[in-house]
Amino acid sequence: MNLWEKESQDKRHRRIAPIGATRWWAKHDALKKVYGSFGKPQDSLYVDVLFTLTSIQEQKTAKSNLRTKARGYKEGLLRMRSGVYRMRSGEVRCLQDEVRCLQDEVRCLQGEVRCLQGEVRCLQDEVRCLQDEVRCLQDEVRCLQDEVRCLQDEVRCLQDEVRCLQDEVRCLQGEVRCLQGEVRCLQDEVRCLQDEVRCLQDEVR
Numbered sequence: 001m002n003l004w005e006k007e008s009q010d011k012r013h014r015r016i017a018p019i020g021a022t023r024w025w026a027k028h029d030a031l032k033k034v035y036g037s038f039g040k041p042q043d044s045l046y047v048d049v050l051f052t053l054t055s056i057q058e059q060k061t062a063k064s065n066l067r068t069k070a071r072g073y074k075e076g077l078l079r080m081r082s083g084v085y086r087m088r089s090g091e092v093r094c095l096q097d098e099v100r101c102l103q104d105e106v107r108c109l110q111g112e113v114r115c116l117q118g119e120v121r122c123l124q125d126e127v128r129c130l131q132d133e134v135r136c137l138q139d140e141v142r143c144l145q146d147e148v149r150c151l152q153d154e155v156r157c158l159q160d161e162v163r164c165l166q167d168e169v170r171c172l173q174g175e176v177r178c179l180q181g182e183v184r185c186l187q188d189e190v191r192c193l194q195d196e197v198r199c200l201q202d203e204v205r
Contacts, residue, residue, distance in 0.1 A: 049077060050074060050077060050078075053071075053073050053074040053077070054070075054074065056070035057070040057071050057074065
């Protein structure tokens with residue numbers, strides 16, 4: 001234990017964690033504590049154990065059977081390390097396959113997104129065309145409304161002219177009636193003169 005404390009610099013490695021959970025991340029945490037993370041083996045419990053076993057193996061004052069056991073444990077740990085690496089490499093291949101599948105799905109989704117973006121652009125172009133047509137129709141409607149107002153003004157002018165002509169016709173009809181009255185008066189005077197002429201002729205005879 002003294003050699004262990006001498007070789008191990010991290011106090012967290014002196015506490016053993018259970019590995020009984022069935023989910024992978026629990027095993028991963030335990031393996032990470034034992035073997036460390038990629039590129040940082042010096043932070044692992046495994047390195048401390050190997051250094052401790054190496055110190056016991058090389059210690060001249062230790063018993064021979066103890067040194068033999070230390071060498072055996074050390075070789076076993078080294079074999080276990082290669083087995084763990086093989087397990088992890090298989091898991092890495094599975095993860096790589098999953099990553100490739102996800103990348104393929106992402107590419108498919110990106111293609112669909114590009115198609116949808118193209119459709120959106122087409123729809124936006126159609127909307128702009130329809131908006132231009134609507135503006136043209138609105139301009140035509142305004143022009144027609146202006147023409148209608150002009151025609152209404154012309155109709156009002158014609159109605160005013162018609163009323164003026166009707167007033168003139170009524171005036172002429174009144175003058176005609178006056179002339180007819182004068183004609184009747186003249187006819188009566190003519191008849192009176194004719195009667196007087198007949199009377200004078202009768203007296204002359």
